[in-house]
Amino acid sequence: MSEKPEQKLRKRNIKPTAMRELVLKVLTDQKTAISLPELEQKFEKADKATLYRTLKTFEKQKLIHSIDDGTGPVKYALCLEECSCSVNDLHVHFHCTKCNKTYCLHEIPVPSVNLPKNFSLESVDMVVQGICANCK
Amino acid sequence: MSEKPEQKLRKRNIKPTAMRELVLKVLTDQKTAISLPELEQKFEKADKATLYRTLKTFEKQKLIHSIDDGTGPVKYALCLEECSCSVNDLHVHFHCTKCNKTYCLHEIPVPSVNLPKNFSLESVDMVVQGICANCK
DNA sequence: TATAACTTTGCAACCCGGTTGCACTTATTA
DNA sequence: TAATAAGTGCAACCGGGTTGCAAAGTTATA
Structure with missing residues (x-):
C-alpha cells in the first residue's frame, strides 16, 4: 500500500x-x-517558475532524480523509497526514439567501469536509446 | 602518420x-x-551559424560525434578513423566535474545491457562523472 | 568563357528551456 | 496579534540552438 x-x-x-x-x-x-x-501543460494554472522550483526542491531532497536523455528538456522521475541517489542507487534509463518517453529501468543497475589511472568516479549516467515495448 | x-x-x-x-x-x-x-571563442571572426552548420555536417558524415554530458552545451569530439558510429564503436565518456573537460575513453567500450522484454536497443550514451587525472 | 545552378557563408532574428528578481500571499512562530 | 519566514506568481532575462535569407564563392554546362 502506498502512503499519502x-x-x-x-x-x-x-x-x-x-x-x-x-x-x-x-x-x-x-x-x-x-x-x-x-509538467507545465498538465497544469493550466500553475506558473513555470513555481513548478521549476518545486522540481528543484524535490531533486535536492532526493524525492526525484533528473535524466538528460539528450532530446532537449531534462526529465524527472520519482526515486525509489530507499534511494539516496548514491552510486549504488544508479540505474539505467531508456529513451524510446519513437514515442519519446523515458523510462527508469530500476531493476537494471548501471554496470561498473574501470577508469584509466587517476580518474575517479563520482557518478554515472547511462541512457539506452531504442524502441520501447509499447511502440514495438 | 596523420593525414592532411x-x-x-x-x-x-x-x-x-x-x-x-x-x-x-x-x-x-x-x-x-x-x-x-x-568553438566560437576560438574564432574571433567566424559566425556562430556557420560553425554550427559545420559541426552538423561533420556529425552527419561521422567525422565527429556529439556528447551531452549534462552540463549544458553539447560537446563534439573527433571519431576514430574507422568509426561508423555504430553500436560497436560506442565508448564511454568521462566528464570532469572540476575542470569541466569531457574525454572520450576510446579504449573503454560501452558495456552491454540486458533490456526488458520487447525493448530494443539502438544506441547507448554512457557518461561517467568524476575527477580526471589532471585535476587529481 | 559566359552563364546558370548549386553550395557555403554571414547576418539577423527567433525559439525554447532554464533561471532569477521582486512583490505578494500564505504559513509559522514569538 | 505582530513579526518573520517560506512559498507562489509574474515578468524579464540568459544562453544554446536553429532557421531564413541574401551575398559570396564554387562547380557544372553550353
Whole structure:
C-alpha cells in the first residue's frame, strides 16, 4: 500500500503545500519521466517558475532524480523509497526514439567501469536509446 | 602518420573549404571534446551559424560525434578513423566535474545491457562523472 | 568563357528551456 | 496579534540552438 503524498513529502523533509502535493501526484501517476515543459501543460494554472522550483526542491531532497536523455528538456522521475541517489542507487534509463518517453529501468543497475589511472568516479549516467515495448 | 585535414574531409565526403579545415584543425588539436560556444571563442571572426552548420555536417558524415554530458552545451569530439558510429564503436565518456573537460575513453567500450522484454536497443550514451587525472 | 545552378557563408532574428528578481500571499512562530 | 519566514506568481532575462535569407564563392554546362 502506498502512503499519502503528504507523508512522502514529510519523509524527505519537504513542507507539504497544496502545489507540491499536486506535482507529486502527477509524478506518481506517471509511469515515465516528465519534463518541466510537459509538467507545465498538465497544469493550466500553475506558473513555470513555481513548478521549476518545486522540481528543484524535490531533486535536492532526493524525492526525484533528473535524466538528460539528450532530446532537449531534462526529465524527472520519482526515486525509489530507499534511494539516496548514491552510486549504488544508479540505474539505467531508456529513451524510446519513437514515442519519446523515458523510462527508469530500476531493476537494471548501471554496470561498473574501470577508469584509466587517476580518474575517479563520482557518478554515472547511462541512457539506452531504442524502441520501447509499447511502440514495438 | 596523420593525414592532411583536406584528405580527412574528403574521405568522409565533406567538401574541404577553408572554414572546415580550420574547424577540423581545432578539433584535432583538442584532446577533449569542445562545445559550439567554446568553438566560437576560438574564432574571433567566424559566425556562430556557420560553425554550427559545420559541426552538423561533420556529425552527419561521422567525422565527429556529439556528447551531452549534462552540463549544458553539447560537446563534439573527433571519431576514430574507422568509426561508423555504430553500436560497436560506442565508448564511454568521462566528464570532469572540476575542470569541466569531457574525454572520450576510446579504449573503454560501452558495456552491454540486458533490456526488458520487447525493448530494443539502438544506441547507448554512457557518461561517467568524476575527477580526471589532471585535476587529481 | 559566359552563364546558370548549386553550395557555403554571414547576418539577423527567433525559439525554447532554464533561471532569477521582486512583490505578494500564505504559513509559522514569538 | 505582530513579526518573520517560506512559498507562489509574474515578468524579464540568459544562453544554446536553429532557421531564413541574401551575398559570396564554387562547380557544372553550353
